[in-house]
Amino acid sequence: MGKKLLTLSGFCLFMLGFIQPAFAGRELHLVATNYPPFYADALPEQGGVAQVVKEAFKRQGYNASLKFYPFARAALLVKTGQADGIIGLWYRKEREQWAQYSAPIQPxxxxxxxxxxxxxxxxxxxxxxxxxxxxxxxxxxxxxxxxxxxxxxxxxxxxxxxxxxxxxxxxxxxxxxxxxxxxxxxxxxxxxxxxxxxxxxxxxEVFHLGVSLAVTDHQQLVTDFNQGLESMRSDGRLASILSQYPQVETTQAPVEKTRTEVHP
Structure with a gap:
């Protein structure tokens, strides 16, 4: 009997090795405001920036879904923890009261x-x-x-x-x-x-993922997302997706400096 239990336990542990990745991260509910061509409900893959966010999380074992709302409504959902995070958040000091910023995604x-x-x-x-x-x-x-x-x-x-x-x-x-x-x-x-x-x-400005401070695992979510994003940067996937967004060629610095100094 003991040998059978040991064999069964070993089999369960063996199977768990295959099943575990599916549960490595929970389901994530993200929000955003339509901001084409970067992200919008009507775009293929909901836009390149949305695609980056979802893929970065997927690489870390999460499944992320995205819904679109006017900004005030989207921000409220994040503030109250009804959404895990908001895509495309520009850095402002006061927003640190309700969101933790990810690494920069796209200027x-x-x-x-x-x-x-x-x-x-x-x-x-x-x-x-x-x-x-x-x-x-x-x-x-x-x-x-x-x-x-x-x-x-x-x-x-x-x-x-x-x-x-x-x-x-x-x-x-x-x-x-x-x-x-x-x-x-x-x-x-x-x-x-x-x-x-x-x-x-x-x-x-710079797009970030803003993770709700009202969800208990916000620190882990930001860490995991940043790791997924960095892996996309390292293997060229990030540049491949974001190359569709050309920038203005400027002859002088912007009137207002780029907002990356707090979250480089």
Whole structure:
């Protein structure tokens, strides 16, 4: 009998060696705000940045699902622990109260867009005081915009801000470079030759995964994600996915420094 039990125990341990990886990490529920072409519900694989996050976790044994909400709603779900993390979080000190930041994933340049028929140019932000600038509601907009005393008008989405710019209800839109190109390409035909970037990028933000401090294993999740991300960086998979997002070639540094110094 003892020999049979020993044999059975050995068999169970042998089988456990095959089964264990499936349980190495729990199911993760992530959220994000539509921000094409980087991540959006309608994109293949939900976008390249979303693909990176899910693959990095998968390499560490987790299965991650992603749902999209307006930013304020997505942030609330993370703050309350109803979601494990949020994709694409830009660094702001105050957000450390409810999220732990991962290693950087992808930079995104923030630029101004105007109508092509508008004779508008600037070299300093203070020169934009006569104009109304469309910004995203709830976004972590560059603080220099407000420090310069510029007039802003919040919109529910970047699509809405571009529409308002087209209709001449605002003078400028503050928007991500790749996002603007995507929305113009996918928008109405009259958008094709209506807009252009004005000035140099004013900021370079960085996408992070923000893991909810309300979940008990947040530290382990960030550690595991960073390890998965680093393995993708080492074998070239990360560069392969993110190469689809070209950056603006600049002739000078952004008005606002890149936000990577706290979480390099």
């Amino acid at each position: 995104v340049q923030i630029v101004f867009y105007k109508r092509k028929d508008a004779p508008l140019s600037f070299s300093q932000l203070s020169e934009l005081k006569p104009y109304t600038i469309g910004i995203g509601r709830g976004y972590a907009n560059p603080p220099e915009i407000f420090a310069a005393g510029l007039t802003t008008e919040e919109g529910n989405s970047d699509e809405m801000n571009l529409k308002k710019l087209f209709l001449k209800r605002i003078d400028l839109v503050l928007i991500g470079h790749n996002l603007a190109r995507y929305l113009i390409k996918k928008g109405p035909a009259e958008y094709n030759d209506a807009f252009e970037q004005v000035g140099q990028p004013i900021a370079t």
